Every structure is written in structure tokens, then in C-alpha cells.
Amino acid sequence: MSGCCGPTAVELEPSRQAAQPGDLPIVVIGAGPVGLAAAAHLAERGLDFVVLEAGEQAGASVARWSHVRVFSPWKYDIDAAARRLLEAGGWNAPDAEWLPTGAELIDDYLAPLAELFGDRVRTGAKVSAISRLGYDRVRTAGREQAPFLIRLADGGELHARAVIDASGTYATPSVLGASGLPAHGEADAGELVDHALPDVLGADRDRYAGKHVLVVGAGHSAATTLLALAQLEDTPITWAIRAGSAARAYGGGEADALPARGALGTRLHAHVTSGRIRLITGFFTHALERDVEQVRVISRDPSGAEQSVSADRIVAATGYRPDHTIAGELRLDLDPILGSTRALAPLIDPNAHSCGTVPAHGAAELAHPEDGYYAIGVKSYGRAPTFLLATGYEQARSVVAALAGDWEAARDVRLDLPETGVCSSGLAEAQEQRVGLATGISGGLLGTPLPLATAGASQGGCCG
Known part of the structure; x- marks a missing residue:
């Protein structure tokens, strides 16, 4: 099945795969909102890609909080490139002012978008490790010319020219222990x-x-x-x-x-x-x-x-934390406090920022010493609970531009939000008066770092 954007990326036997990264697809990890946004931008730029989703459907983490209504209306929940691709296929966007539940986010947006990409989105494909083909973390000479090696939990392997990790944090909740360590007896209970x-x-x-x-x-x-x-x-x-x-x-x-x-x-x-x-x-x-x-x-x-x-x-509503284990053989530059990139940390520090005051940022702030590897979405924020879907979409756009070699577009990062961010939206009360919230609860998921959008996810963020 070719999907919307050309032939499906095919997994090859190692002996038959191209030796040069430029001949290989870009691998996106995670088919949540931000991962599929990255896929949409890759499709628009004509770059070959494959999306690996650990769950059995697009938005698998979102499905786990499908009953919850988010704080952001649809106009902030749909990526621009995804919208263009969907509308070109006859899709009708939901009411821009509506606050969707997780289920609506999947049914009305993520599932149609994933279907558009056909077999490029592979479900049940859990990534267990990422490295460079023939290179551990220590070896340097020729490293940037080596393809990425992505190992799956079932033992399968793929090679890629670049990796966009949008896997979120929903699978790694924080512990109950108040000091960041599991409480004594927590596992037994x-x-x-x-x-x-x-x-x-x-x-x-x-x-x-x-x-x-x-x-x-x-x-x-x-x-x-x-x-x-x-x-x-x-x-x-x-x-x-x-x-x-x-x-x-x-x-x-x-x-x-x-x-x-x-x-x-x-x-x-x-x-x-x-x-x-x-x-x-x-x-x-x-x-x-x-x-x-x-x-x-x-x-x-x-x-x-x-x-x-x-x-x-x-x-235990104690938040989430990133798990960088799968990238253990890559060269990452992580902030020692938040677990984001070192360059991004001061821009998202929850001690200084709310979700509405985090500045726009992109490939430059998300880059690691491992050229071609980017973590985007709620995972990029580490432990900071300030993530917004709109922010993740701009990350995806900037990173894809960088991978396409369009550094002018990659550096031109912007966020089209109300003056105080999505947190200033006054739409929720009006919607509740119109029809009531489906769960009988006012509010929603995005008070912690979830895979929203999540992140988790992903996932998450304070408002959307």
C-alpha cells in the first residue's frame, strides 16, 4: 500500500540495505499527535519516512485517556501540514472552537491522518534501542556517515538516515516516593x-x-x-x-x-x-x-x-519523566535537572515558566551531539510540565526543515498563540454551558506532562 506520499519505506535485510544514510528513510518513533505531525511535514517535503508505533493504533497513549477532555480547542490541536494533507483528501476539520476528548482527537484527526500514510505507519513496532550501525557511543571516526540502527522489541532491525523520537513519556510515570525514588514497598503494592x-x-x-x-x-x-x-x-x-x-x-x-x-x-x-x-x-x-x-x-x-x-x-497523579534508555548508545547532551536538551532547559524551566510563557524553539535548541537524532514533543521537555501541542507541532516543523537542509526555515520558529498562550483561552466555560462535558468533569488531562498531547504525551502540558 503506497499511502498518500509515494512508495512505502520497506525494511530490508541488513546485507541489502544502502550503505549511505541519505538513501534511507527517516524513522519517526511514536504515532501520537507530534509524531504524525512530523510525518506530515516529511511527506510535504518529499522525504522518505516510516513511523514506528509501539501500540496497536495511532494515538495509542491518547486512547488511554480517551474519556478526558483537553483544555485546548481544535484550532490549536491540528498541525498545519497535517491539515493541508487531510483537506487535500476531502477531510472536513472539526469545529475550531470545540474542546475535544482524547477519543475525539483520535477518531476525528489522528486515525484519518495515519490512514493517509498507509503502511508507512507501523503499529505494534516497539523500539528497544537506537545506535549507529557499527558504532558504539565511544567510537568517533566516520560516525556521522554511519546509518542509525533501530532495534525493535521483536528482534527486527531497521536502518535510517535520521531519527525523530516522539515517543512521549506516558509509559514512564513518576514514582509515589516524595524524593524522586520509589517509596519503600511501592512495587509490592x-x-x-x-x-x-x-x-x-x-x-x-x-x-x-x-x-x-x-x-x-x-x-x-x-x-x-x-x-x-x-x-x-x-x-x-x-x-x-x-x-x-x-x-x-x-x-x-x-x-x-x-x-x-x-x-x-x-x-x-x-x-x-x-x-x-x-x-x-x-x-x-x-x-x-x-x-x-x-x-x-x-x-x-x-x-x-x-x-x-x-x-x-x-x-498516583505525580507526573511523568522521560526515558532515554533506548538512546543509551547515542551521544546526548541532556540537562542534568530536567532531562531535556541543555539548550532547551532554561526556556522551559517550570520554576520560571508556565505553558504560555515558553518561547518558540526548534531544531537548534533540540539538537544533540548525535547529528540526525532529535527528541520532540513532550519527551523533549523532560520533567517540565509546560508542554503544549502547538509547541510540539512547531518543533516538528523546524526539525523536519533542518533534516531537509532548509536551515532558514528551521531557524524561523514561531508560535501563533493568544497573548498569554493557550492557557488564556476563554472557550471552555462556554462549551460546558452548551453541552456539558462528556465525563461530567470540568477540565482535562493537560495539568501534568502527558503523551498528548500527556505527552505523553503525547502527550501533555498544562493546557493543551
Whole structure:
């Protein structure tokens, strides 16, 4: 099947593959929003490519939070090159002002886009490692002329002229332990711990209804889950955060630039004030002790003071982190704090930036010493929870331009966002008044780094 953009890239036996990288396809890892955006830009520039998706469908990570509605309207969720290719094939774009669920993002955008590329998108193709053919990380002479070697989990291998890693972070959630290390006993209690955004009111309802649920984390994903749990009768809820106050989690209320986000905090505050949700502050998860079908979670703060709570289930809404293991034999220049590139780190540092204040950036900031390898999307942000889909799309455009040798376009990075970023969108409240949110929850996924868009994903970011 040729798809929209010429013959499908074919995996060859190593002995038959071309010796020169320029004769090989560019491999994109991940068929989420940003990975498929990269594919769209590659298609427009006539560059051969293949997309490797670990899941069984395009947007596999998005499908895991399909019940959640995002904070960004469609006009920020569709890549420009993808839109042009889709519209050329007769596709009609969704309402630009609508806030899609994860399911809508797949059905109305990602699935049609992947179908357009035909067999160039390979599902069930999990990448286990990336290297240079015949070169480990130490060897230098002739390195840049060697093709990339991509090894799959099933033992198959491909060669590529370049690699765009848009695999996100959704598969690597952060641990419950407050110091960044797994809490003692965390692995033993694993089957009672879920990560951010379970479908509390839908597919996962029976796992939570009537159970005492502990939610750990102070972001929008935690708030979304707490509000869903509050709709289940006879379901005790405890919310544990490290901070001494939940004021930051409550946000600006009616003054919030994004009404849905403000409503999220306002409703959460009301449930805490009424006692429907029990809030524990200063909670530093240190250990988990499982007792058959319950788990006791013990906090030990920096002074050594302890407190504990017992629950039937735990939702760990503690964020995500990048996993660079597959690139262990490549030469990466990673910031020691965030895990992004060193050049990108000061632009996305969550101590200084929100999602709306991160400046436009592209290939120059995403480049590694390993020429031809780029991580884009939420994975490029490392642990920073400030990622936006629109930002990932601009990354994809810039990186593809660089790989095409168009450095003028690669350096001309721009973001067409409202004055304060997507976070200032005032559309959520109006939409909720029009039809109500499908899940009965105001708000959405993008309060933590998920594969949105995610990232995860990917995935994620604070708003879109």
C-alpha cells in the first residue's frame, strides 16, 4: 500500500540495505499527535519516512485517556501540514472552537491522518534501542556517515538516515516516593496503584465505587480525578499533597485565564471545604505497607515527622519523566535537572515558566551531539510540565526543515498563540454551558506532562 506520499519505506535485510544514510528513510518513533505531525511535514517535503508505533493504533497513549477532555480547542490541536494533507483528501476539520476528548482527537484527526500514510505507519513496532550501525557511543571516526540502527522489541532491525523520537513519556510515570525514588514497598503494592486519569466514571468505575481512594498529587490531573471520584456515592476520598497549602492547586478561580481550569480549582476547593474530600498537606510519601486488599501509605517529612493514611486504592497523579534508555548508545547532551536538551532547559524551566510563557524553539535548541537524532514533543521537555501541542507541532516543523537542509526555515520558529498562550483561552466555560462535558468533569488531562498531547504525551502540558 503506497499511502498518500509515494512508495512505502520497506525494511530490508541488513546485507541489502544502502550503505549511505541519505538513501534511507527517516524513522519517526511514536504515532501520537507530534509524531504524525512530523510525518506530515516529511511527506510535504518529499522525504522518505516510516513511523514506528509501539501500540496497536495511532494515538495509542491518547486512547488511554480517551474519556478526558483537553483544555485546548481544535484550532490549536491540528498541525498545519497535517491539515493541508487531510483537506487535500476531502477531510472536513472539526469545529475550531470545540474542546475535544482524547477519543475525539483520535477518531476525528489522528486515525484519518495515519490512514493517509498507509503502511508507512507501523503499529505494534516497539523500539528497544537506537545506535549507529557499527558504532558504539565511544567510537568517533566516520560516525556521522554511519546509518542509525533501530532495534525493535521483536528482534527486527531497521536502518535510517535520521531519527525523530516522539515517543512521549506516558509509559514512564513518576514514582509515589516524595524524593524522586520509589517509596519503600511501592512495587509490592503496585496492583492497588493507578496512575493519572483513570476512567473513574466509566470503564474503571467498579474499581473505585465504594472504596476509600487516596489521590496523591497537586496538578490538574489530580483535580480531575478528585472531582470524578466525588460523584461516586459512598466513596471516601483522601487527597495528599506535599505543599503546606492547596492554594496553588485551587488556582485563580474566576480570575483564571482559562475558565475550565479555574472551575476545576473552584469545585475542588468546595469539596474540600464541605468535607467531601479530606485534604492532607505536608505529605511526603515514604513507604507503602500492603495488608491484603488495603495499603497503608506512610509520610515522613524532611524533619522526620510521620503521618499515614490507609486506602483501598491509590491514584498516583505525580507526573511523568522521560526515558532515554533506548538512546543509551547515542551521544546526548541532556540537562542534568530536567532531562531535556541543555539548550532547551532554561526556556522551559517550570520554576520560571508556565505553558504560555515558553518561547518558540526548534531544531537548534533540540539538537544533540548525535547529528540526525532529535527528541520532540513532550519527551523533549523532560520533567517540565509546560508542554503544549502547538509547541510540539512547531518543533516538528523546524526539525523536519533542518533534516531537509532548509536551515532558514528551521531557524524561523514561531508560535501563533493568544497573548498569554493557550492557557488564556476563554472557550471552555462556554462549551460546558452548551453541552456539558462528556465525563461530567470540568477540565482535562493537560495539568501534568502527558503523551498528548500527556505527552505523553503525547502527550501533555498544562493546557493543551
